[in-house]
Each structure stands twice: as C-alpha cells, then as structure tokens.
Amino acid sequence: MDDDGLGWRFWGGFVGAVVAIGLGLLLFFVVLSGAFYRWGALGALIAFGAVLLLFGWVYDRRQAREYGAP
DSSP: OOOOOSOHHHHHHHHHHHHHHHHHHHHHHHHHHHHHHHHHHHHHHHHHHHHHHHHHHHHHHHHHHHTTOO
C-alpha cells in the first residue's frame, strides 16, 4: 500500500477555507455589532432580516430561471 496521506494541496485548501470563513465571520460580527450599536436590537434584526430576504429573493429568482419557470 502506497499511501502518502492527504497531501499539501488538501491541507493548503483546508487552511485557506478556514481563514476565509474566519475573516467572513469577523466581518459579519463587526457589521452586526455596528448595526446593534446604532439601531438597537430590533433595528439590527430588521436590517439583517431585510438582507436575508433580499438574498433569498435573488437565490429563488436564479433557481427559477435555471429550471425554466416563468
């Protein structure tokens, strides 16, 4: 059996993904805390709810177009 392990390409991609996810979460929490500080808890929830609804609408439109719905 000639098993060399997972290799540098796997581990490099894994470390890159972990760093990217970490930076994304850091950015998310900085923006969330800023919105919470400026608008309070309810305002921050409404703002991020609106962003999530916008993301969902765009995603749904793309999926509908991909499957041929009008």
